[in-house]
Amino acid sequence: MDLSALMAQCACLKGQGGRGSGIRFFHERSGRILAFDEPHPEMNCTRTRLSWCDNFFGKSESTQRIKQMMEYKGYHAEIKYSDEDRLFVGQVVGVSDTLAFHGASVSELEEMFHQSIDNYLELCREFGKTPEKEYKGRFNVRIPAALHRTAVLCAKQREMSLNDFVTRALEEECAKLTAGA
Known part of the structure; x- marks a missing residue:
C-alpha cells in the first residue's frame, strides 16, 4: 500500500519542503501537519506509520479520522x-x-x-431474496430510568412525542459533529 494514496484518500496534500529526508503531509480541513522524518523513508504503509496516522487523525474532529x-x-x-x-x-x-x-x-x-x-x-x-437495507430507521436504546423519565418530561414540555424529541436531539448532535466534514 502506498502511503501517498492513503493520505490522499484522507484529504491530505503531500509536502515537498523541509530539510533532510522525510515524508510530510498537510491535512487541509484541520490545518495540521503530519511528518515522518526517517533516515531512508519509503512510501509503504508500516504498522508504525498507520498507528501515527491514526493518532494524527484522532486528534482532529472525529469526522476527520482516516477514512475507515x-x-x-x-x-x-x-x-x-x-x-x-x-x-x-x-x-x-x-x-x-x-x-x-x-x-x-x-x-x-x-x-x-x-x-x-x-x-x-x-x-x-x-x-428471490429481498436485499437487506442497511438501516431501517428503528433501533433500541437502553438508557437509565431517570434519563428516560427526564426525556419524556422534556418532550411533553415541548409538546412533542418522545420519538420526535430523540430524533431532534440526534439530528442536532450529528449536525455538530459533521459541520466540519
Whole structure:
C-alpha cells in the first residue's frame, strides 16, 4: 500500500519542503501537519506509520479520522488493515448477511467492495431474496430510568412525542459533529 494514496484518500496534500529526508503531509480541513522524518523513508504503509496516522487523525474532529468506512449504493463497509496478511480487509456493516472483501491497494479494495455489493444484489435476485437495507430507521436504546423519565418530561414540555424529541436531539448532535466534514 502506498502511503501517498492513503493520505490522499484522507484529504491530505503531500509536502515537498523541509530539510533532510522525510515524508510530510498537510491535512487541509484541520490545518495540521503530519511528518515522518526517517533516515531512508519509503512510501509503504508500516504498522508504525498507520498507528501515527491514526493518532494524527484522532486528534482532529472525529469526522476527520482516516477514512475507515467506504460507501457504495447505500451500503457501508468498515475497513481495517491486516498487518499479518498485508492487506486491507473490509466488511459491510448494518446487514445480517456477511459481505467481506480485501485488497492490497486502495483502488483494489474499492473495486472489490463494489464487486461484493454488485454480487450480493445479483445473488439476491437469483434466489428471490429481498436485499437487506442497511438501516431501517428503528433501533433500541437502553438508557437509565431517570434519563428516560427526564426525556419524556422534556418532550411533553415541548409538546412533542418522545420519538420526535430523540430524533431532534440526534439530528442536532450529528449536525455538530459533521459541520466540519
